[in-house]
Amino acid sequence: MKFYFFHLMPYQDIDPDYLKTNKSSWINLPNSYYDPKKGAKLYHRYLDELELADTLGFDGVCVNEHHQTAYGMMPSPNVLAGALSRRLKKATVGVIGRALPIVDNPLTIAEEFAMIDNLMEGRFIAGFVRGIGCEYHASMTNPGFSLERFREAHDLIVRAWTDPGPFEFYGKHYHYQYVNPWPRPYQSPRPPIWIPSQGSTETVEFAAHPDRRYTYIITFSPVASVRKNMKAYRDQCQVYGYECPAEQMGWAMPAYIAETDAIARKEAAPHIESLFNKFISSPSQYKLPPGYSSLASYKAVMEGKYKVRENYLDCDSLIENGMFLCGSAETVAAKLEEYQKEMGFGNIAPMLQFGTLPKELTEKNLRLFAEEVIPKVRHLGVDMETLAAE
Amino acid sequence: MATHTSEKKTIAGCEIELLKGGNGPPLVFLHGAGGAHNWMPYMERLSEHFALTVPSHPGWGRSDTPDWLDGMGDLAYFYLEFLKEMDLGKTHLVGNSLGGWLALEIAVRSTAQIETLTLVSAAGIHVDGVPKGDIFLWDDNERVYNTFYDPKFAEARLAKQPSEEDANISLKNHFSTAKMAWHPRFYNPELQKWLHRIDIPTLILWGDSDKIFPPAYGRAMQKLIPGSKLTILPECGHLPQQEKLEDFISGVTAHTNGAAS
Known part of the structure; x- marks a missing residue:
């Protein structure tokens, strides 16, 4: 398996009582809560x-x-x-992802990603997402055109990387006389593409398509949904006539490792709870603007998922349902092994900083994950062909 | 009491539902974001004076949602076709909220089929420095309370348990509203350049306590439409035809009679 440390970079120095007087951590939470002096320090800490x-x-x-x-x-x-x-000596950088529909000139994404790919000399992963519902309030992009714009911007960017320029592109939403980005990507024919998702059928069909075979990353889901969605993805690959290789699937989840299960729970609890109950928090109409999804899935989501999230999510129940991997290195490695053998994914993107988790605990978490979890599970999810090649 | 009927009509490949009732000069009522698939008291009252037609817009109510529906321009051309095909002769046109915006989009293109225009808390323009309400960020309760001046109207609406069909239609209407009005929010930046083209008698009715489009929007609209009259209704929110039914009816009848004489 491959391991990618996924940072969300929360503004964790915020007044802990901010939700007593605000409805949401998103869109219209006044930016007077943001202190640039503290923010600057956080950026540097997170980059460290x-x-x-x-x-x-x-x-x-x-x-x-x-x-x-x-x-x-x-x-x-x-x-x-x-x-x-x-600064990165060996690691790949993944931007997972950019929200394609909310920009009016998606060629800028093709250009900037190609720049990063050049700077990194190919150690770069391009992630494409629609962006969560809140982004449609913040950017004023019409959610009713989200899916159309995603598909069209995607086609434009991939063609910009792979078709010789200049060429014309005239879509419904984007129109160019000359598509001809400089620089071209370092990787040939293009950088690998990851599609982070919470499991919509349209995304599964899109990402698994033989013309694309994009790496499908399940984020922020209880393990039952991860299992269901990875199965749906593997099944879709079979419908398309091929077996899904391990490297084409991944899972991104918050994780915390400490000396024992009890210590891990104790140290992680307030911080993971701040992520799920504060930083993620917003009313359903913030998260799910009309038109972002089909009428049928909108109704299903409104009645199901968000109702559940109205309840306080405590650390134990997050561990219980597998939204959060937490425990000793042995415990977490054993869980990862069990899940990997069952679901067949080849990438893990653990969020080893989350919510208000402070610097010292984040660094401890990173070290324990790298030194005591990765060696136990690295051999899993590696295709025999890849092993032979190494 | 006048009876009403429901009919279907297909234009540009899109079947829509029309509620119709009454006799007299023709009047077409263009509904707002919330739709108009149920016969309402204001329709009943209008049908006492007019041959009333209340279409559900493409994308609303029991009407189809056509693939071509991408913006208010599409609805405007649809209704120009509709007015021609319905063969009503010249009709009085009344539009509320998003339906008022639609009436403006139709009228700047052509007033050939329109006798008079009545704009009720109409969307369509932007007024600098006067924030509108955000119906997409309000929760369901806020949206209802902010629609009315008198909370009794909101309480009455919230107390009513919607049928499954009404709940589904309400969601469908909300989706179509977003498609039409999300960005730019409830207006067309091009429109105010051309409102001077409106050359028919125009009445603008506005609640003094409209929390969605404050009355400054009515005053700005009045300045943009030559010869238009503005009536601000006291203690009234965004839906005068519900909250101030008598004032709405007397306003429309006086305006249309005045135009006829």
């Missing part, structure tokens, strides 16, 4: 943590994109990938 992961032997580090929120300080993940590009 990502660089530490490189020296500890993680295969890669990941950043992502969110806007107008205390949940994450990365409205432009490419800025951070650029900063990392001069």
Whole structure:
């Protein structure tokens, strides 16, 4: 398996009582809560943590994109990938991902990703997402065109990387006389593409398609959903006539390792609870603007998932349902082994900093994961062909 | 009491539902974001004076949601076709909220089929420095309370348990509203350049306590439409046809009679 430390970069120095007077951590939480002096320190701390992961032997580090929120300080993940590009010695950087539909000129994404790919001399993973519902309030992008714009921007970016330029591109939403980005990507024909998802059928069909075979990453899901969605993805690959290789699937989840299960729970609890009950928190109409999904799935989601999330999620129940991997290195490695053997994924993107988890515990977590978990499970999910090649 | 009927009509490959009732001069009512698939007291009252037609827009109510529906321009051209095909002669046109915006989009293109225009808390323009309400960020209860001046109207609406069909339609309407009005939010930046083209008698009705489009929007609209009259209704929210039914009816009848004489 390959291991990617995924950072969300929360603005963790926020007044802990902010939700007593605000509805949400997103969109319209006043930015007077953001102190640039503290924010600057956090950026550097978080970049240090990502660089530490490189020296500890993680295969890669990941950043992502969110806007107008205390949940994450990365409205432009490419800025951070650029900063990392001069410091990472071995690790790959993944931007997982950029929200394609919310930009009006997706060629900028093709250009910036190609720049990072050049700077990293090919150690780069391009992630494409639609962006969660909140981004549609923050960017004013019409959620009713989200899926169309995602598909069209995707086609444009991939063609910009792989078709010789200049060429014309005239879609419904994007129109160019000259598609001709400089630089071209370092990797040939293009960087690998990851599709982080919470399991929509359209995404599974899209990512698994033989023309694409994108790495499908399940994020923030109870283990039962991870299992279901990975099976759906493998099944879809079979429908398309091929077996899904391990490297084409991955799982991103918060994880915490300590000396014992009890210590891990005790140390992680307040911080994982801050992630799930505060930083993620927003009312359903913030998360799910009309048109973002089909009418049928909108109804299903409104009635199901978000109702559950109205309840306080405590550390024990998050561990119980597998949203959160937490325990001693032995416990977590055993769980990963069990899940890997069952589901067949070849990538793990653990979020080893989450919510208010402080620097010392984050570094301890990174070290224990790298030194005591990775060696126990690295051999899993590696195809025989890859092993033979090595 | 006038009876009403429901009919279907297909235009541009899209079947829509029309509620119709009453006799007299023709009047077409263009509904707002919330739709109009149920016969309401204001329709009943309008049908006492007019041959009333209340279409459910493409994308709303029991009407189809056509693939071509991407923006307000599509609805405007649809209704120009509709007015021609319905063969009503010249009709009085009343539009509320998003339906008022639609009436403006139709009228700047052509007033050939329109006798008079009545705009009720109409969307369609932007007024700098006067924030609108955000119906997409309000929760269901806030949305209802912020629609009315008098919370009794909101309480009455919230107390009613919607049928399954009504709940599904309400969601469908909300989706179509977002498609039309998400960005730019409830207006067309091009529209106010051309509102001076409206050359028919125009009445603008507005609640003084409209929390979605504050009355400054009505005043700005009045300045943009030559010869238009503005009536601000006291203690009234976004839906005068519900909250101030008598004032709404007398406003429309006086305006249309005045135009006829």
